[in-house]
Amino acid sequence: MVAILEAKNIVKVYPNGVVANKGVSISVEENTIHALVGENGSGKTTLMKVIFGIEKPQDGEVFFQGRKVQVKNPHDAIALGIGMVHQHFMLAPDLTVAENLVLGQEPLKNKFVLDTKKAQEITQEISEKYKLPVPPNKKIKDLPLGIKQRVEILKVLLRNAKLLILDEPTSVLTPQETEVLFQTLRELKKYGKTIIFISHKLKEIKEISDKVTVMRDGRIIDTRDANELSEHDISFLMVGRDISYERVSASEAIGEPLLKVNNISFTNEENSPVLKNISFEIKAGEIVGLAGIEGNGQNELVEILTGLRKADKGELFLKQENINNLSPRKLREKKICYIPADRMKNGVAEKTTLEENFIVDRYCQPPFSRGFRLNWKYIEKYSKELIRKFQILAHSSKATVDSLSGGNIQKVVVARELSADPKIIVADQPTRGIDVGSEELVHNLLIDARDKGSAVFLISANLDEIIKLSSKIMVIYQGEIVARFDKIDGIRDVDLGHYMLGLKRGEV
Numbered sequence: 001m002v003a004i005l006e007a008k009n010i011v012k013v014y015p016n017g018v019v020a021n022k023g024v025s026i027s028v029e030e031n032t033i034h035a036l037v038g039e040n041g042s043g044k045t046t047l048m049k050v051i052f053g054i055e056k057p058q059d060g061e062v063f064f065q066g067r068k069v070q071v072k073n074p075h076d077a078i079a080l081g082i083g084m085v086h087q088h089f090m091l092a093p094d095l096t097v098a099e100n101l102v103l104g105q106e107p108l109k110n111k112f113v114l115d116t117k118k119a120q121e122i123t124q125e126i127s128e129k130y131k132l133p134v135p136p137n138k139k140i141k142d143l144p145l146g147i148k149q150r151v152e153i154l155k156v157l158l159r160n161a162k163l164l165i166l167d168e169p170t171s172v173l174t175p176q177e178t179e180v181l182f183q184t185l186r187e188l189k190k191y192g193k194t195i196i197f198i199s200h201k202l203k204e205i206k207e208i209s210d211k212v213t214v215m216r217d218g219r220i221i222d223t224r225d226a227n228e229l230s231e232h233d234i235s236f237l238m239v240g241r242d243i244s245y246e247r248v249s250a251s252e253a254i255g256e257p258l259l260k261v262n263n264i265s266f267t268n269e270e271n272s273p274v275l276k277n278i279s280f281e282i283k284a285g286e287i288v289g290l291a292g293i294e295g296n297g298q299n300e301l302v303e304i305l306t307g308l309r310k311a312d313k314g315e316l317f318l319k320q321e322n323i324n325n326l327s328p329r330k331l332r333e334k335k336i337c338y339i340p341a342d343r344m345k346n347g348v349a350e351k352t353t354l355e356e357n358f359i360v361d362r363y364c365q366p367p368f369s370r371g372f373r374l375n376w377k378y379i380e381k382y383s384k385e386l387i388r389k390f391q392i393l394a395h396s397s398k399a400t401v402d403s404l405s406g407g408n409i410q411k412v413v414v415a416r417e418l419s420a421d422p423k424i425i426v427a428d429q430p431t432r433g434i435d436v437g438s439e440e441l442v443h444n445l446l447i448d449a450r451d452k453g454s455a456v457f458l459i460s461a462n463l464d465e466i467i468k469l470s471s472k473i474m475v476i477y478q479g480e481i482v483a484r485f486d487k488i489d490g491i492r493d494v495d496l497g498h499y500m501l502g503l504k505r506g507e508v
Ligand SMILES: Nc1ncnc2c1ncn2[C@@H]1O[C@H](COP(=O)(O)OP(=O)(O)OP(=O)(O)O)[C@@H](O)[C@H]1O
Pocket: 014, 015, 016, 018, 019, 020, 038, 039, 040, 041, 042, 043, 044, 045, 046, 047, 087, 393, 394, 395, 402, 403, 404, 405, 406, 407, 408, 433, 435
């Protein structure tokens, strides 16, 4: 087999002294799907950024199609036929799909003005060729994540990429969207393309890839044929220990209802009913899981629970207290914590430090401040403790969030929220982008919170996660709770799937 890409002995040291790649060599065969896996912060994204010309390595060589190449910037990479879809998307939200696609190589009218019609034609053409439908005239910000990603992939294909680097493409996708993406990847393989695929999800890695390369702590541990490896082997290679996927038993001590949701309904701007008479309660010591295909009302429900949106009808109670119209800040003061699904939009401020991110919701109180003065000494000590407890890979508590790897940013959000002594935790995709080892850590922390008497509402596209953690499960379909399970033992993901797809309805 011919290698399309070979990187030899890549060394990358960031300006802050972090050695993210410690002499990495990898060979990727032409026309294969090659998975790159490893713990959060092990150096996957860095290696790909070096290959794509975003980061300059201190040492090492890159060969593309047998020829030694100097990739100084993404421009060079694109000219060679390398394309990259990033972990955090890079589309312009206020531009349309067509405008984003042609960005940087715009067809012009009268030399200066964008030829919108031509841009639309280009979009149609490429989207039909690769069977990836997109709405050319819609603005990016109005599209669901799965479609945004499709635009990113089309953008890369439009620039004639032979090698596509996809950095955690599935971490933002639902299982159904992932299936669609995998069909696309198989299709692309038929066109002779090569794909490097980064993921933390073992099942997917097994399903889609031909080869698997495992990284740990800036080095490559091994490259193997995917069919030689079991999911267990992959996770063992990644973290160097066994991970438990056993269902956890329910808490012994179930207390009084903490969160009560009564008959919540919501109709959106387009006048379609998004939530229909949603009622449930979560007791102290319980984790209630919400399963459903994205876009069935989960987002709106979470936004209502966290004060970001108002319901048209219905009531919310924290114990006996009506908390209907409280602001997000007031809800926070009442110890209702929130791990948002989109960490970059709602979770962190990228240019600020870990310390600042940890205290955003608590700096007004002692011991974080005295009078008007912040107690930075204490804040530093506190932050270091969180970094240790949540195993966040950061070189200092004063590091800015944007110097962390994707999974470690997620851990910053989780650490802040779970350390706020929460009564109610709304956990929306809490382990998105987190490696299997850290996933276990976050699961254990959610269970600890539960055992200390918190009520946890878990929304997750990962059914294994819902089944593993929940004491009760609800399924939402088209804005309605269509099934409730009060006993979880023996439930399988396919059982939930039938309700999620609307093929079945339970006794509600
Ligand atoms: N711009 C940066 N400045 C300084 N350090 C960085 C920067 N980007 C990444 N790092 C550090 O380099 C190391 C490797 O990060 P990288 O993003 O490559 O990890 P990763 O394997 O992609 O992890 P994840 O699975 O969480 O996405 C980490 O220690 C990270 O904190």
